[in-house]
Amino acid sequence: xxxxxxxxxxxxxxxxxxxxxxxxxxxxxxxxxxxxxxxxxxxxxxxxxxxxxxxxxxxxxxxxxxxxxxxxxxxxxxxxxxxxxxxxxxxxxxxxxxxxxxxxxxxxxxxxxxxxxxxxxxxxxxxxxxxxxxxxxxxxxxxxxxxxxxxxxxxxxxxxxxxxxxxxxxxxxxxxxxxxxxxxxxxxxxxxxxxxxxxxxxxxxxxxxxxxxxxxxxxxxxxxxxxxxxxxxxxxxxxxxxxxxxxxxxxxxxxxxxxxxxxxx
Amino acid sequence: xxxxxxxxxxxxxxxxxxxxxxxxxxxxxxxxxxxxxxxxxxxxxxxxxxxxxxxxxxxxxxxxxxxxxxxxxxxxxxxxxxxxxxxxxxxxxxxxxxxxxxxxxxxxxxxxxxxxxxxxxxxxxxxxxxxxxxxxxxxxxxxxxxxxxxxxxxxxxxxxxxxxxxxxxxxxxxxxxxxxxxxxxxxxxxxxxxxxxxxxxxxxxxxxxxxxxxxxxxxxxxxxxxxxxxxxxxxxxxxxxxxxxxxxxxxxxxxxxxxxxxxxxxxxxxxxxxxxxxxxxx
Numbered sequence: 257x258x259x260x261x262x263x264x265x266x267x268x269x270x271x272x273x274x275x276x277x278x279x280x281x282x283x284x285x286x287x288x289x290x291x292x293x294x295x296x297x298x299x300x301x302x303x304x305x306x307x308x309x310x311x312x313x314x315x316x317x318x319x320x321x322x323x324x325x326x327x328x329x330x331x332x333x334x335x336x337x338x339x340x341x342x343x344x345x346x347x348x349x350x351x352x353x354x355x356x357x358x359x360x361x362x363x364x365x366x367x368x369x370x371x372x373x374x375x376x377x378x379x380x381x382x383x384x385x386x387x388x389x390x391x392x393x394x395x396x397x398x399x400x401x402x403x404x405x406x407x408x409x410x411x412x413x414x415x416x417x418x419x420x421x422x423x424x425x426x427x428x429x430x431x432x433x434x435x436x437x438x439x440x441x442x443x444x445x446x447x448x449x450x451x452x453x454x455x456x457x458x459x460x461x462x463x464x465x466x467x468x469x470x471x472x473x474x475x476x477x478x479x480x481x482x483x484x485x486x487x488x489x490x491x492x493x494x495x496x497x498x499x500x501x502x503x504x505x506x507x508x509x510x511x512x513x514x515x516x517x518x519x520x521x
Numbered sequence: 522x523x524x525x526x527x528x529x530x531x532x533x534x535x536x537x538x539x540x541x542x543x544x545x546x547x548x549x550x551x552x553x554x555x556x557x558x559x560x561x562x563x564x565x566x567x568x569x570x571x572x573x574x575x576x577x578x579x580x581x582x583x584x585x586x587x588x589x590x591x592x593x594x595x596x597x598x599x600x601x602x603x604x605x606x607x608x609x610x611x612x613x614x615x616x617x618x619x620x621x622x623x624x625x626x627x628x629x630x631x632x633x634x635x636x637x638x639x640x641x642x643x644x645x646x647x648x649x650x651x652x653x654x655x656x657x658x659x660x661x662x663x664x665x666x667x668x669x670x671x672x673x674x675x676x677x678x679x680x681x682x683x684x685x686x687x688x689x690x691x692x693x694x695x696x697x698x699x700x701x702x703x704x705x706x707x708x709x710x711x712x713x714x715x716x717x718x719x720x721x722x723x724x725x726x727x728x729x730x731x732x733x734x735x736x737x738x739x740x741x742x743x744x745x746x747x748x749x750x751x752x753x754x755x756x757x758x759x760x761x762x763x764x765x766x767x768x769x770x771x772x773x774x775x776x777x778x779x780x781x782x783x784x785x786x787x788x789x790x791x792x793x794x795x796x797x798x799x800x801x802x803x
Binding site for chain 1: 578580601605611613616617622624625629632633634635637641642661663
């Protein structure tokens with residue numbers, strides 16, 4: 257199940273969306289999240305859906321792969337759909353089954369909310385699927401740049417993010433090693449009642465924390481020796497490259513917003 | 522060429538200044554290193570090696586005596602100037618890899634020192650070529666072996682074009698192959714650029730390649746000299762908890778067994794060379 261999950265995974269590729277500037281992509285997603293709430297009737301929701309599929313098409317990520325990877329999300333989706341169907345009352349009564357009564361408005365709301373949810377999940381997944389974590393970090397750092405004025409430690413936040421991302425695989429490896437070491441000593445992790453299993457995680461976590469702190473110390477020394485003195489006077493190796501396609505994409509989104517606004521009731 | 526690049530003058534350092542009963546980590550240490558030399562600092566655990574490394578780059582300041590590097594006395598003010606002229610590689614390959622990919626990591630020190638972007642691209646390529654890692658530009662650290670990671674760390678240090686490279690136990694966590702890779706890289710680097718190298722190690726095999734060896738024991742300088750001079754003392758080193766290189770041990774054992782081996786041999790090749798011509802020379 258974990259292998260199929262595509263939350264936060266990056267699939268390298270060479271599509272239009274892959275090549276976009278991370279800043280443009282992040283702005284695009286945030287703007288999109290806002291305009292999702294513009295839609296309020298059948299036509300606008302359909303447009304929203306069509307637009308989303310167009311973006312998926314541009315990213316060259318197979319729809320099947322996307323749908324398959326987001327399976328856990330669909331459970332949530334169906335759940336919210338059901339809630340709306342059963343609890344929203346209004347409009348004509350469509351049918352009733354015992355104490356369950358389904359109204360027209362409920363069905364409508366259920367479908368709309370599901371579409372809203374679906375397009376949000378799709379678009380945000382496309383962002384993480386087509387952008388390497390480090391590029392997202394770069395994008396966020398630049399976009400948050402103006403907030404340095406109000407003393408937000410933007411550079412430090414971005415560095416923290418990139419270092420955590422960098423150390424995820426290292427710590428995963430380490431966890432695996434500790435797990436094996438504990439198993440070799442006869443510890444039984446992953447069976448028995450829940451309480452016992454939670455307790456069994458403790459001898460896994462403590463060595464992991466100890467070594468993480470040790471690593472942090474070493475890393476801090478290594479960084480200091482290599483001349484790290486905070487964000488002041490630092491240059492950037494990774495350069496972001498804002499191109500025509502980035503401007504175009506955002507303009508396209510603005511145009512789409514206008515269309516939605518025109519058709520909404 | 523013959524300028525002093527790093528010197529210690531009567532340096533004493535203790536981690537517990539309040540407690541006089543604890544022996545200082547480094548006591549009355551003096552030595553100087555000339556530009557272009559390869560120095561090996563050897564010693565058993567607790568001999569003060571790592572403390573010396575930290576004193577060299579200003580992570581620690583001595584309680585007495587003076588540390589000077591690149592003609593500057595180590596102080597809070599000169600610290601960053603000195604650091605920008607020296608590269609350092611540490612023991613654990615994972616814990617010094619800052620960047621998300623090889624090229625980011627190599628560029629890290631350049632970014633810190635405000636090198637312009639165009640210059641960075643050139644230098645990253647150049648230093649990766651020097652350690653033969655240029656094909657790995659976009660690789661992530663967890664897809665590299667320990668030896669490769671250490672070579673990237675060396676490249677990261679070289680990118681700043683330092684005058685001095687300090688290797689603090691840089692090979693001790695590597696497998697034999699990784700160790701060979703790193704040592705070979707250093708050797709080629711020295712041939713190519715004549716860079717000053719200080720390697721802190723407990724591996725005498727590695728130390729044998731240096732121009733000069735400083736043997737540390739219990740925070741004091743025990744002996745200083747060329748590898749030949751130092752290894753001649755043989756058993757003395759063994760009592761300090763250091764392992765002689767295999768070829769040297771072999772030579773000693775052969776002597777004990779009554780074989781009249783003539784020279785002291787630092788490498789296996791030299792020993793083999795003497796042994797296979799042994800009879801014909803007689």
